[in-house]
Amino acid sequence: MPPLSKTFSALSDENRRKIIDLLKKKEMPVTEIGTHLKITMATLSHHLDVLKRADLVSGRRDGQQIIYSLNLSVVQELTEKIIKFLKPKHK
Amino acid sequence: MPPLSKTFSALSDENRRKIIDLLKKKEMPVTEIGTHLKITMATLSHHLDVLKRADLVSGRRDGQQIIYSLNLSVVQELTEKIIKFLKPKHK
DNA sequence: ATATAATTTAGATATATATCTAAATATCTA
DNA sequence: TAGATATTTAGATATATATCTAAATTATAT
Numbered sequence: 001m002p003p004l005s006k007t008f009s010a011l012s013d014e015n016r017r018k019i020i021d022l023l024k025k026k027e028m029p030v031t032e033i034g035t036h037l038k039i040t041m042a043t044l045s046h047h048l049d050v051l052k053r054a055d056l057v058s059g060r061r062d063g064q065q066i067i068y069s070l071n072l073s074v075v076q077e078l079t080e081k082i083i084k085f086l087k088p089k090h091k
Numbered sequence: 092m093p094p095l096s097k098t099f100s101a102l103s104d105e106n107r108r109k110i111i112d113l114l115k116k117k118e119m120p121v122t123e124i125g126t127h128l129k130i131t132m133a134t135l136s137h138h139l140d141v142l143k144r145a146d147l148v149s150g151r152r153d154g155q156q157i158i159y160s161l162n163l164s165v166v167q168e169l170t171e172k173i174i175k176f177l178k179p180k181h182k
Numbered sequence: 183a184t185a186t187a188a189t190t191t192a193g194a195t196a197t198a199t200a201t202c203t204a205a206a207t208a209t210c211t212a
Numbered sequence: 213t214a215g216a217t218a219t220t221t222a223g224a225t226a227t228a229t230a231t232c233t234a235a236a237t238t239a240t241a242t
Contacts, residue, residue: 005103012099013200017176024179030219043201045220050199064209064218072179079177085108086170088115088163104230121189134231136190141229155188155239 002055004085007078010054015039016047020070023057027069093146095176098169101145106130107138111161114148118160 010016015037022033034044048068051057055074059066101107106128113124125135139159142148146165150157 004108005105008099008103009199012096012103014096015200017095020176031217039200040202041219042203042221046200049220059219061208061219064216066219070179075177075179079174082173082177083170085111086166086173088161088166100229106230122187130230131232132189133191133233137230140190150189152238155186157189 001074001077001081002053004081006054007056007082010050010056013047013050015043016051019044019047019051019068020056023068023070027067029062029065029067031065033068092165092168092172093144095172097145098147098173101141101147104138104141106134107142110135110138110142110159111147114159114161118158120153120156120158122156124159 011020018037019033022028022036030041030044030048033048034041037044039047048057048059052059056071056078057068058071059068061067102111109128110124113119113127121132121135121139124139125132128135130138139148139150143150147162147169148159149162150159152158
């Protein structure tokens with residue numbers, strides 16, 4: 001599990017949150033993600049890298065394409081961690 | 092309610108999360124917050140400003156000091172918003 | 183009114199990051 | 213194997229931000 005700094009930082013960008021929103025519905029290749037965003041493929045690739053380094057998504061190669069999907073278990077753990085952090089008077 | 096970008100961005104800094112952690116226990120003046128962090132007062136003031144602009148904390152003057160406290164209702168709303176965002180297949 | 187204490191503001195610097203174009207890499211197909 | 217498609221990497225730029233020192237502001241106390 002990456003540190004919260006990395007997680008929050010990854011989630012602070014609008015385009016990256018859109019990517020996560022897309023991947024919540026279904027996994028998809030980079031080009032398909034790209035059709036929903038107004039950025040170049042290079043920039044998209046950078047954002048995917050940020051999300052990967054935050055362990056929020058994973059990519060697997062399928063022929064020519066790389067299919068990205070949400071790391072559901074990590075997202076679940078993170079949600080709990082964030083809830084705990086935001087809960088007043090925790091600990 | 093500020094946009095999620097501003098919220099996540101505010102929460103992405105370790106020192107700001109420490110400030111929030113402190114304010115979860117009780118409200119306190121800037122100097123007291125400062126004793127728990129290894130940064131100058133100027134830097135602390137900047138971080139408080141970021142947290143204020145994200146609507147996460149508020150300051151009220153009490154004599155010479157400004158007492159900061161967590162915006163509990165906003166934090167509650169935000170928690171729900173974040174949970175919703177991170178929930179797979181939402182909407 | 184002056185000195186002290188608490189906080190913020192101004193200005194500077196160094197690092198991070200969002201974006202782009204162009205080039206490189208990987209895979210498939212004819 | 214040559215060409216086409218999908219994705220990433222390299223390199224550049226512009227903006228944001230975390231931090232500091234020094235100065236300004238606000239309130240209290242003498």
